[in-house]
Amino acid sequence: xxxxxxxxxxxxxxIEFTDSEAGALEFxxxxxxxxxYYKPAKLRATMYEDVTVDVQPDPDRHLTQGWIYGFGNGPxxxxxxxxxxxxxxxxxxxxxxxxxxxxxxxxNSAVVRQVSLCLENAKRARAYEGWNHAWVxxxxxNLGAWMHxxxxxxxxxxxxxxxxxxxxxxxxxxxxxxxxxxxxxQDLALYNLDLSxxxxxxxxxxxxxxxxxxxxxxxxxxxxxxxxxxxxxAELTFATNIVFEQLVGQLFRSELVMQxxxxxxxxxxxxxxxxxxxxxxxxxxxxRTLFQLLVRDEEHGAANKELFGRWLSTWVPKCLAAAxxxxxxxxxxxxxxxxxxxxxxAAKDKFRTLLEEIGLDIPKELDQ
Amino acid sequence: xxxxxxxxAHAKISELTWEPTFATPATRFGTDYTFEKAPKKDPxxxxxxxxxxxxxxxxxxxxxxxxxxVRGNMFRQVQQRWLEWQKLFLSIIPFPEISAARAMPxxxxxxPNPEIHNGLAVQMIDEVRHSTIQMNLKKLxxxxxxxxxxxxxxxKAFANNYAGTIGRQFGEGFITGDAITAANIYLTVVAETAFxxxxxxxxxxxxxxxxxxxxxxxxxxxxxxxxRHISNGYSILxxxxxxxxxxxxxxxxxxxxxxxxxxxxxxxxxxxxEYGTKDRRKDRESYAEMxxxxxxxxxxxxxxxxxxxxxxxxxxxxxxxAWNRITNxxxxxxxxxxxxxxxxxxxxxxxxxxxxDFAWFEEKYPGWYSKYGKWWENYNRLAYPGRNKPIAFEDVxxxxxxxxxxxxxxxxxxxxxxxxxxxxQWRTYCSETCxxxxxxxxxxxxxxxxxxxxxxxxxxxxxxxxHHNKDLADIVKDLGYVRDDGxxxxxxxxxxxxxxxxxxxxxxxxxxxMSPNVLLNEMSDAEREAHVAEYRANGTKVA
Numbered sequence: 010x011x012x013x014x015x016x017x018x019x020x021x022x023x024i025e026f027t028d029s030e031a032g033a034l035e036f037x038x039x040x041x042x043x044x045x046y047y048k049p050a051k052l053r054a055t056m057y058e059d060v061t062v063d064v065q066p067d068p069d070r071h072l073t074q075g076w077i078y079g080f081g082n083g084p085x086x087x088x089x090x091x092x093x094x095x096x097x098x099x100x101x102x103x104x105x106x107x108x109x110x111x112x113x114x115x116x117n118s119a120v121v122r123q124v125s126l127c128l129e130n131a132k133r134a135r136a137y138e139g140w141n142h143a144w145v146x147x148x149x150x151n152l153g154a155w156m157h158x159x160x161x162x163x164x165x166x167x168x169x170x171x172x173x174x175x176x177x178x179x180x181x182x183x184x185x186x187x188x189x190x191x192x193x194x195q196d197l198a199l200y201n202l203d204l205s206x207x208x209x210x211x212x213x214x215x216x217x218x219x220x221x222x223x224x225x226x227x228x229x230x231x232x233x234x235x236x237x238x239x240x241x242x243a244e245l246t247f248a249t250n251i252v253f254e255q256l257v258g259q260l261f262r263s264e265l266v267m268q269x270x271x272x273x274x275x276x277x278x279x280x281x282x283x284x285x286x287x288x289x290x291x292x293x294x295x296x297r298t299l300f301q302l303l304v305r306d307e308e309h310g311a312a313n314k315e316l317f318g319r320w321l322s323t324w325v326p327k328c329l330a331a332a333x334x335x336x337x338x339x340x341x342x343x344x345x346x347x348x349x350x351x352x353x354x355a356a357k358d359k360f361r362t363l364l365e366e367i368g369l370d371i372p373k374e375l376d377q
Numbered sequence: 378x379x380x381x382x383x384x385x386a387h388a389k390i391s392e393l394t395w396e397p398t399f400a401t402p403a404t405r406f407g408t409d410y411t412f413e414k415a416p417k418k419d420p421x422x423x424x425x426x427x428x429x430x431x432x433x434x435x436x437x438x439x440x441x442x443x444x445x446x447v448r449g450n451m452f453r454q455v456q457q458r459w460l461e462w463q464k465l466f467l468s469i470i471p472f473p474e475i476s477a478a479r480a481m482p483x484x485x486x487x488x489p490n491p492e493i494h495n496g497l498a499v500q501m502i503d504e505v506r507h508s509t510i511q512m513n514l515k516k517l518x519x520x521x522x523x524x525x526x527x528x529x530x531x532x533k534a535f536a537n538n539y540a541g542t543i544g545r546q547f548g549e550g551f552i553t554g555d556a557i558t559a560a561n562i563y564l565t566v567v568a569e570t571a572f573x574x575x576x577x578x579x580x581x582x583x584x585x586x587x588x589x590x591x592x593x594x595x596x597x598x599x600x601x602x603x604x605r606h607i608s609n610g611y612s613i614l615x616x617x618x619x620x621x622x623x624x625x626x627x628x629x630x631x632x633x634x635x636x637x638x639x640x641x642x643x644x645x646x647x648x649x650x651e652y653g654t655k656d657r658r659k660d661r662e663s664y665a666e667m668x669x670x671x672x673x674x675x676x677x678x679x680x681x682x683x684x685x686x687x688x689x690x691x692x693x694x695x696x697x698x699a700w701n702r703i704t705n706x707x708x709x710x711x712x713x714x715x716x717x718x719x720x721x722x723x724x725x726x727x728x729x730x731x732x733x734d735f736a737w738f739e740e741k742y743p744g745w746y747s748k749y750g751k752w753w754e755n756y757n758r759l760a761y762p763g764r765n766k767p768i769a770f771e772d773v774x775x776x777x778x779x780x781x782x783x784x785x786x787x788x789x790x791x792x793x794x795x796x797x798x799x800x801x802q803w804r805t806y807c808s809e810t811c812x813x814x815x816x817x818x819x820x821x822x823x824x825x826x827x828x829x830x831x832x833x834x835x836x837x838x839x840x841x842x843x844h845h846n847k848d849l850a851d852i853v854k855d856l857g858y859v860r861d862d863g864x865x866x867x868x869x870x871x872x873x874x875x876x877x878x879x880x881x882x883x884x885x886x887x888x889x890x891m892s893p894n895v896l897l898n899e900m901s902d903a904e905r906e907a908h909v910a911e912y913r914a915n916g917t918k919v920a
Contacts, residue, residue, distance in 0.1 A: 020660045027454060027455060030523060043529065044519070044530075046532055059516050060516070064471050073837070077785075078553035078835060079554075081821060081828075081832065111440070114433040118433040121426050156393060157395055164495075170482075172481075181475075187502075196426065202385065237401070238400040
């Protein structure tokens with residue numbers, strides 16, 4: 010029998026019924042149950058708006074004492090001068106994806122499950138053993154090289170930008186883009202690890218030399234490195250998501266890998282790369298909305314349009330050079346189901362459509 | 378994933394970085410620290426493939442609990458005294474969280490170690506999680522708690538309130554100035570490693586004792602991410618320690634960061650825990666006892682002291698003085714009294730104190746009653762409108778305090794107040810260390826070396842200056858702290874929701890609010906000296 014004579018008396022707080030539920034009494038503001046310091050885009054505020062708007066204060070809105078710390082060489086907070094782009098209301102931008110913590114983890118976890126299941130099934134089915142040598146080399150070299158670009162953009166483009174934009178809505182959307190890129194880059198790296206251990210003739214370390222030295226990849230590496238060197242956050246967003254991703258990222262992922270993998274006996278790679286495409290579609294939607302707003306801005310739209318035109322003339326040639334240099338890799342697979350010209354035309358067409366949606370003129374370099 | 382697979386996976390992921398040859402990443406945020414001799418420290422084996430499902434699972438638990446709280450009528454048993462203070466706390470904390478996300482690229486810029494960049498980027502996503510999950514918790518409170526006023530204007534109130542500004546340092550300090558000072562020493566080495574213990578563990582425990590189990594649910598989930606952040610901070614700290622030139626800066630930043638965190642966090646969390654609770658069991662830990670456990674033992678003795686083996690001078694004197702302020706100088710009680718004095722310009726209600734409260738305070742802080750008891754009795758006496766002004770405008774032996782120019786908590790330990798002319802302005806400071814922070818540390822030169830990247834104290838730092846010589850009713854109206862009938866104040870010095878007992882704009886009109894700093898700067902030298910002497914002496918007077 011258990012001895013219960015020497016038990017220590019436990020101390021615990023007592024429950025008290027306070028009747029502090031909503032609606033228990035009527036008094037001034039007893040029904041004021043919406044955040045009332047901002048105007049939602051539609052009649053009813055979304056969850057996204059409620060958890061995002063005005064969390065980053067702004068002296069132009071409610072912040073009365075100003076920023077209380079400054080940098081050694083300038084004001085603190087989020088100076089609007091950190092980009093040459095201008096807006097009569099930066100707060101008008103709302104992320105069309107409405108990303109907040111639940112969407113971030115739900116969406117990315119769904120991708121993780123999709124990728125994990127795909128890779129497990131591939132191992133079980135010995136899917137890689139059926140690949141021909143040319144395809145193994147293609148993946149080893151080119152997908153291997155590309156994952157560097159994704160990782161560089163994650164850490165030194167999007168992570169970097171999210172300190173700089175003047176509103177929480179822009180910065181959070183970019184932070185989510187960084188998370189996408191980082192996850193996708195790692196997925197490609199871990200795929201590389203799987204292939205190294207799959208019992209096929211796959212050199213898991215070859216990607217480093219290809220990225221660092223292979224002539225066809227150097228203009229792409231140059232473009233990525235030059236992107237990371239841009240200090241203006243809006244230019245960086247524009248050059249990356251509007252130009253580079255269209256002319257190089259989509260060209261490689263969507264217009265090459267997604268088109269040719271199946272014909273080369275590979276049903277695994279498109280599943281992975283498709284997740285990156287899906288991420289980009291979401292992130293592009295946010296960037297498109299942002300730059301549309303800036304171009305349509307009644308006060309600054311014309312100046313912004315001119316500015317973006319200059320950014321296009323800087324970045325389109327660099328990205329086209331990167332795209333052109335990649336041409337040899339279209340010849341590497343055994344099954345060449347699509348030509349470089351077809352892929353590039355498709356990428357350019359999408360890019361033109363995107364620029365039209367934003368309201369920008371089509372740069373002449375695209376027609377050359 | 379097995380440990381072996383994790384190690385292999387992490388090694389593979391580290392292959393993603395490369396040495397750029399065409400261009401290097403832009404350095405947007407400078408530092409005066411150097412990392413040329415730094416060993417490469419890789420703190421965090423975090424892989425996104427495991428990170429996202431782990432966080433999703435944590436989220437599911439949080440949202441399940443939130444659902445359960447609503448279904449189970451948690452708000453039948455929530456103490457209003459407690460939840461009112463959450464209107465202040467939850468207006469502040471999402472900004473520091475999101476600021477921590479914004480700080481990560483500053484650390485990435487400053488630290489030339491690709492191995493650590495991965496961990497810092499993951500922390501960025503964590504912080505977005507924390508900020509938005511906390512905003513959502515607040516939304517639930519607004520929807521379910523009896524009095525939504527204050528929650529409903531939360532981010533506006535945070536941005537225009539005197540207490541919100543105190544809290545804002547906790548976020549702005551992460552994102553401004555020298556990248557290592559801000560994003561590493563202030564944010565990670567001190568704020569996250571030391572003070573999240575009281576913020577995210579001790580305070581939620583008190584919430585549970587007051588019938589609110591959602592605050593612990595959300596904040597313990599947040600805290601479970603902090604260990605990874607602490608690891609990030611420690612790695613960068615060790616890298617900085619590898620270069621002797623960094624030592625004076627580290628020692629400067631530890632002093633500033635420790636003291637500012639103490640001033641800000643202990644003021645707020647100490648008040649919430651001691652004055653927001655209805656749990657007056659004698660064996661319930663006081664804030665001082667919690668501080669001893671979480672900050673003194675767990676942080677100072679276990680984390681800071683071992684850094685001495687690297688030759689770093691630890692600010693022992695400031696740790697001891699923080700403890701001294703909490704236990705002997707009544708720091709938390711002074712702050713609580715100040716918040717209660719300013720109730721008309723609050724967006725939360727502050728309960729009166731009872732004999733049970735008095736007895737508990739006397740038990741935990743002997744001598745409390747003789748110093749503060751009378752004032753709280755006056756607070757109780759003056760709680761309702763009609764026969765008296767707000768307590769700040771009645772003679773209850775309390776002089777409205779000067780604001781500390783640096784930490785923005787007033788100089789409440791009056792005998793310690795420092796008054797100096799800095800940048801051509803007479804400024805008041807709560808302590809010698811806050812004076813040193815403004816006059817010595819946050820300057821472009823430190824101990825004979827140039828520190829161009831160090832931050833500056835800016836802005837309208839004395840909140841009262843903005844409202845000098847205005848009628849209190851107009852100030853409250855301008856701030857927007859008025860309920861939806863257009864006249865009843867959000868802040869009240871009691872918890873009674875009977876409209877007849879609630880203060881309105883008419884009840885407070887006719888009281889002119891003056892800025893102590895403006896008045897100080899208008900005084901002659903002799904007047905100022907006399908005023909300061911009297912102010913300092915007031916600290917020892919029994920009210």
